[in-house]
Amino acid sequence: MNPNHSTPTLIIHLNRTPDGVPHTYMLPSPSEAGIGANDWADVSVSGALQYLQRAVDPTLAFSLSCRRGLCNVCAMRIDGVVTTACTTPVHDGIVIEPARSKLLLRDTVIELSLVRHARIGASVPSATATED
């Protein structure tokens, strides 16, 4: 369905700490990664993060629920633009960052609670996070 793309392998730059250097991951072809696709262009950023956590770095945190751009829990900054990871295809050289470092909880997971003022026993956004 994407005859013009060709992304057999993939390089991802993932900014996991607000002040740190982005981690760079080299991903094998989707079939080697156990994903039913011929090309990474057919896979969402969420799909790539799921693979990274499963096969490369078990410590990686990410959020995902509806997988179709409705719940917005997977919002992150992709190539500089805040959008939903589940509806954005990956591409070679993609840069993935948390949407707002002020709200950072872990990796790309930020505080998106809609009920935080009525929450009990809740942890607050990470004290280590610095300004935006």
Next chain:
Amino acid sequence: MNPWDVIVIGSGAAGLVAAWHARAAGADVLVVNKGLVGRSGATITSGGGISVSGRTAIELGFDANPDDTDEAFFADTIRSGSFLSDQRLVDAMVTGVGEELRRLMAGGAKITAHKHAPGHSSARGVRIPGPSMQRAVTTAALHAGAKFREDFQSTELLTRDGAVIGVAGLDRRTGEVEALYGRTVVIATGGATSNWSLRTAPEELSGDGHAMALAAGAELIEMEMLQFLPCCLVAPDMWRGLQFPWILGPQSGVRAWLLNRYGERFMARWDPERMELSTRDVVAAASAAEVIEGRGSPNGGVYLSWAHLPRDIVDNFPKWTRSFSADWRWEGFDMTPLVEHIRAGHAVEVAPAAHFSLGGIRVDADGFTGVPNLYACGEVTGGVHGGNRLSGNAGAQVLVQGKAAGRAAAARAQKETRAAAAHLADEAWRAVQARIQSPLHRKEGAVPGDVKRRLGQLVDNALGAIRNGVTLEKALSEIRTIARDDLAQLACRNREAAWNRDWSDALECLAAVPVIESALLSALARSSSIGAHQRQDARDAPTVREHGLISLKSGSATLTHRAQPVEFSILSPA
């Protein structure tokens, strides 16, 4: 607040309606959710139909059919479910939905009249898009004073002398294992649909509520019954499970053709008259049968083709139906590449995707499970829809059951006097903690994500829209092997307790396995074809209507199945 009067597990429409009513009845309410409230669960992804009879809709101020009675709505629901429904639950839904709709509208929810949905005998029901519905119930529960616990993965109910006294689980943010004590607990965790890898459902519906209820002594009913939506995309990976082709074809009344790999219109074997415009369950079963019998497409589906139609016919769709916008934005996606593909004459690979759990925890019309202090509501329960679900009936179900369970739990909590003493003994609590922490502390073993994927393949393979005894037997033996060998070996590769996805995956596997085994046992025991349960090796409909019930033998991990005749208390099959 320790203990809470009412703890609600899950924050979709069912859970938050329960929370609102429990608060309105004066109870202290804690809503516990695995993810973020308002950003998880299936309510958001719902099309938003809510079934209500024409007469009731007119009372609410809608332009509707005055000849459509509650009795007609009831009869349509029972017939569509092949007379397997628990008729008391359906009666409560049909007669109770109007009042809840009135409350939602009074709270400011924007609800519109609905078009004629398939299966209903007349134009019936109203509509509020899933995200708006979720917003309405979230806001209402917040304003009513419910408290929340987010990113808390509930894993087991705490019991004392057979009665539920709270819930234990993992705070994913901190990595703490905690007990939350409540005089009553309402389970509203939704379906078990994310155990299928090809699904319309969100990520987190692993059947946690089913597993907790089962372990506490509740019964599960009709666990083999799973509603599939036909003609969902199987590829590309990013679009897997989207129902766009169905909407662009049969759902809109457009005769796109379903073809197998030999180019045959296989629907001729299943419904020669209606063909692709047949009901969803028949199209789903027919498509799955082609794949099982070796006539499928490369990615495990069949082909949906518009090539015999004028190429530019798709250009008219946004004018004909409100389902599409002219820029082909659909949910969060730009579907233009797929539409271009169709316009160029290509077929699209499609397959039935798991959509809705028809079976679940057995409850009465108050949402009571039979286990003291334990209630359930919404998709996690079974018995309302029988063998198939009419469009809009899930919306009616969550409202009516949410209200019933919330009120019943609050009333029960106010009578519960032992609450002050209702804590686990230290030793018992340490055992609970150790169980939950075991995957984190295990040095090496099975990777939780790998076990989860294996479960998905097993379920797709054995519990699809067509089943057969041999495959079910094989899957049952495999799930029992996983239960015996792999669950005890689940090991996190990440030692840090907070935000540990391996740990969450491991706990989801522990919940999913007994739920999957329940579905396999029920599917094997129902050796006939009825509703959503279609057996390739037993095509005939059953001669008697029976419920399939699963429970746990007390003090053991053995699941047992029993059949119970359906009571036709209101309407009998002709």
